[in-house]
Amino acid sequence: MPTYEYRCEKxxxxxxxxxxxxxxxxxxxxxxxxxxxxxxxMLSSFYAKTAKKT
Ligand SMILES: [Zn+2]
Structure with a gap:
């Protein structure tokens, strides 16, 4: 079963x-x-690529 990553916009x-x-x-x-x-x-690769410090 695949795992999906999510981020809350709120x-x-x-x-x-x-x-x-x-x-x-x-x-x-x-x-x-x-x-x-x-x-x-979020896709894993997308997540890794766009991880940025705020
Ligand atoms: Zn939330």
Whole structure:
């Protein structure tokens, strides 16, 4: 089962979830920290490439 990386647009929390292909895209996970559904999915390579210090 693939793991998807997400980042919350609201509080900046980063989290990963294991989802099956069929499960993925059907329902959007909520941020474990603030429960916001305003999240962005990150690909691992994308994440590594764009990791920047703020
Ligand atoms: Zn959040």
């Amino acid at each position: 509080c900046g929390e980063q989290f990963s979830r294991m989802e099956s292909i069929s499960q993925h895209g059907r329902k959007r996970p909520a941020c474990p920290k603030c429960k916001s559904v305003k999240i962005t999915q």
